[in-house]
Amino acid sequence: MCGRFNIVPDASALIDAFDVLINTLDDYQAPQLNIPPTSPVPIVSSKEGVRSLSAAHWGLIPPWATDTKSAFRMINARAETIAEKASFRVPIVKSRCIVPASGWYEWRKEGDIKQPYYFQTGEILAFAAISVWNKPLSLLSCSILTTQASASAAQVHHRMPVLLGAQNYAQWLDPAGTYTDIKGLLKPYAGNDLSIIKVTTRVNNARYKGHDCIEAI
């Protein structure tokens, strides 16, 4: 799955990486080394061919919800069933977006401890995501798609976020695309450059933001 991630680059680097024209992020401070669910996260979206960078609450809040309590269950959306779920089937067609990241964390229970591992490629990553505007709360929220882990990632955990290649950003973000058009993008990462390192259990506490969150131990 993807229940914690990070973003190292600053806003201008994200704008460059995703060809963003409109930036509505305020108080974004880089790096964000330990981002938990329910945080505001940057998302890239596209409207009439113009890409925007904006903030969204991580954890999808359906249009009909009147509070944010449901969000913690919807931090991820399974790619395999996304087209069938009541909360997801509209946004997967109408409001796809990208959550930029440098890497993400997964945990594995080793004896009595919850051991975190950090996953990255060294490049800026694009998590496939969907967003929803909730009118009662005036809140934009998002959910990160997950899929089966690639062989190397599966050593730690059997699910992973869907990563988009730069050549597919435009297709993914195009609001005119149908589900059939984009479902081929929802595959486990096929690259051979995924690095997985064991990191300090200090990462477990979401308050901890030290630089060793991304250093091997």
Added chain:
DNA sequence: CCAGACGTTGTT
């Protein structure tokens, strides 16, 4: 037509 229900993943 209106009323009323409807969220989800991953873990063990």
Added chain:
DNA sequence: GTCTGG
């Protein structure tokens, strides 16, 4: 918002 039931 969207679907189902009445």
Added chain:
DNA sequence: CCAGACGTTGTT
């Protein structure tokens, strides 16, 4: 995702 908090009445 993980960590950490979470108790209540009645009486003075």
Added chain:
DNA sequence: GTCTGG
């Protein structure tokens, strides 16, 4: 056990 906060 369950909910909230980060």
